[in-house]
Amino acid sequence: MARVEYTKRFLKELASVPKGVQQRAETIVFQELNVTNPFELGYLEKMTGYPDKYKIRLGDYRIGITIDKQTQTIICQRIAHRRDIYRVFP
Numbered sequence: 001m002a003r004v005e006y007t008k009r010f011l012k013e014l015a016s017v018p019k020g021v022q023q024r025a026e027t028i029v030f031q032e033l034n035v036t037n038p039f040e041l042g043y044l045e046k047m048t049g050y051p052d053k054y055k056i057r058l059g060d061y062r063i064g065i066t067i068d069k070q071t072q073t074i075i076c077q078r079i080a081h082r083r084d085i086y087r088v089f090p
Contacts (some may be wrong), residue, residue: 002067004033004074011077021061028056029063029076038067038074053090064089 006029014025031077034039045067047053056063062085078089 002036002038002072002074004029004032004076006076007078010076010078017061017079024058025061025063025079028058032086033074033076047090050090055085055089059086062089066090 014022014029017025021052028043035041038044044054045057047055052067052069054065054067056065060082061066061079062082063076064080064085066075067073068075078085080088
């Protein structure tokens with residue numbers, strides 16, 4: 001079972017996104033990622049050029065995630081509009 005962690009910045013950004021996006025994001029990061037293999041969910045997309053960085057698409061928003069395979073940890077780092085996310089993550 002993978003452990004899921006959240007950065008302070010992620011939680012702060014999550015509180016500031018529109019309500020519909022916020023509710024969907026909370027369902028994904030607080031419930032659905034707590035499974036044995038998060039890749040089975042089907043919405044983790046690898047980011048080109050980074051061995052451990054992934055993104056989850058939520059309409060016009062993206063969740064930036066780092067997966068540490070050694071410690072089996074998923075770290076939710078950023079959530080932002082798609083026009084901004086690639087400037088701040090990774």
